[in-house]
Amino acid sequence: MSLLAPFAEDPSPAGISPAAPADSRSQLLNGATAARYRDAVTASVARVSAKIAATERPFTGISVDGLAPTVASVDLEAPLHDPAAALDELEEVYLRDAVYFHHPRYLAHLNCPVVIPALIGEAVLTAVNSSLDTWDQSAGGTLIERRLVDWTTDRIGLGERADGIFTSGGSQSNLQAMLLARDEACRRELTRDDAPAEARLTDVLPRLRILTSECSHFSIRKAATMLGMGAEAVIAVPTDEDKRMRTADLAAQLARCHQEGLIPMAVVATAGTTDFGSIDPLPEIADLCARHGAWMHVDAAYGCGLLVSRRRELLSGIERADSVTVDYHKSFFQPVSSSAVLVRDRATLRHVTYHADYLNPRRMAERRIPNQVDKSIQTTRRFDALKLWLTLRIMGAAGIGELFDEVIDRAADAWKLLHDDPRFEVVVEPRLSTLVFRYVPGADLDPQLSDRVNLHAREALFASGDAVVAGTVVDDRHYLKFTLLNPETTLEDIATVLDLIAEHAGSCLAERPEPALSAH
Secondary structure, three states, X not given: OOXXXXXXXXXXXXXXXXXXXXXXXXXXXXXXXXXXXXXXXXXXXXXXXXXXXXXXXXXXXXXXXXXXXXXXXXXXXXXXXXXXXXXXXXXHHOHHHOOOOOOOOEEOOOOOOOOHHHHXXXXXXXXXXXXXXXXXXXXXXXXXXXXXXXXXXXXXXXXXXXXXXXXXXXXXXXXXXXXXXXXXXXXXXXXXOOOOOOOOXXXXXXXXEEEEEOOOOOHHXXXXXXXXXXXXXXXXXXXXXXXXEOHHHHHHHHHHHHXXXXXXXEEEEEEOOXXXXXXXXXXXXXXXHHHHOOEEEEXXXXXXXXXXXXXXXXXXXXXXXXXXXXEHHHHOOOOOOOEEEEEOOHHHHHHHXXXXXOOOOHHHXXXXXXXXXXXXXXXXXXXXXXXXXXXXXXXXXXXHHHHHHHHXXXXXXXXXXXXXXXXXXXXXXXXXXXXXXXXXXXXXXXXXXXXXXXXXXHHHHHHHOOOEEEEEEEOOEEEEEEEOOOOOOOHHHHHHHHHHHHHHHHHHHHOOOXXXXXXX
C-alpha cells in the first residue's frame, strides 16, 4: 500500500472546488518575480493616489447595513487570479466608502494625514518584511530602531541610561510601562530591610495603586486589569477647570495610600488628554513622585509632537519621568502603527526579558548581540521605525514640528470662533489641537433634549459624509469634539462644519412634537 494513499482523496470541504493558479509560486516575491511586484504595486499606488485626488468628502455616509451585504457577497473560495480585478472589487468593499483622514473636514479622532516619506518607508519595510525581534532577522533594522529610540530619549531628556522599544500604539506602551512599574514596586517592597521573611508577591499585589487624572486614557485602567490588579487599583485624581490634574488632590491621595498601607506604584501624568489636549503639571507631579517613591509615567501619546515643536516648553518636567509613551502615528504624522515606550533606566526593561533557546539564548546577551525581543512584550514585530527614520532624513524634525504647530495654531483660532458664536459653548481653551463644545439650542431647553440634539447633529453629519466629528461626555452631558491634526484644514472649513452642525441640530428641534395645550 502506498504511503500516499491516505492523501489521495480531495481534502477540500464539501462544495468547495479549489481553484489555484497554475503556478502559485509566481505570487511569491523574489528575484524572479521582482518585475511583477513592481508592476502590481505601481498599479495599486496609482489607483489609491487617483482615489485620494478625487475624494471630495471624508466619507460617503454609507451605513453598516448598506455596506455589509457587499462584503458578505464576496466568495473567498473563488480567487480572481487578477490584481486588476481584485482592485476593482476592493473599490466596492473598501476604497469607495473608506473614511479618509487626509480630507480637511475629517475632524474626529486622533488620526493624522500621513507624510509621503513615511509611506516610502512603509513600502520598503513591507516588501523586505524584517522582523525586529532578533539581530539575525533584522541587522540594520535593529540599529536604526535603537538609534531612533536614543534620538527620542535625547529629545525628552531622560539621560544616558535611557532606552526603549517601538510598540503597536499608546495602549501597548502604557501597558508595558505599568508592567515595569508594577515589577519595580514589587521588587522594592520584597527586598526592603524590614520586609517580613515570609513576604510573597501575592501579599504585595493587592496593595498596589496607580494614581492618574480623571481625564487620562482608558488604557491605564485596562492595563491594571490585564496586570492582575483590577481596575479598582486605579485612583482617579480630580482635574481643575482646564482639565489638568490637581496636584493638591494628588498629594492627598498619595498620603492616604501610605496611611492605609497601600503602595503608590505609579503616578500617570498625561501630556495631551484625548478629549481636551490638556497637559498635567509635570514638574509638580515629578516632585510628588520623588517624595513618595512612586514611578512617574508620562502618557505623551498625543503631546509628543511638542518634542519637535516651537512649544517644547509645554513638556517641561517630562525629562524627570521614569517612563514615557509617544505615538509617532498621532502628532508626527506617521502611518499606523508607530509608537514607543521609553524608560529612564534601561535596567528596568529586564522585567520583560525572557530567553528562548531557539531565538535569543542567554549567551547572545553575554556576547552583546542586540536582540530587541529582550526589551519587548512582543516577539515578531514590524520595522515601523523605518517610517520615522525616512521622515527625519527627508523632512527633518523641524518640518514635523512645523506641521504640528500649524494645527495647534488653527485650534486656537477655532476656539475664538466657537467662543464668539452664541450657538455653541466650548469647554476649555485648547493647549493642543482638540476642542470640546456643544450646540446650545436655548438656555431654557431641557438638558436631555440638548443631549439628543447634539447626538443627532453628529450622527446626521456623519451620515451625510460632508464632515466627520467626534463626541464625548462631560459632566454627564453629551458634547461634540474637533480633533485637528490636518494642516490643510482651514478656519473656513471649521466654520462650514459648525454651520452644518447647527443646521442638523435645527432640523432635529423642528421635528420635535409640539407641547400639549393646557385643558384650562
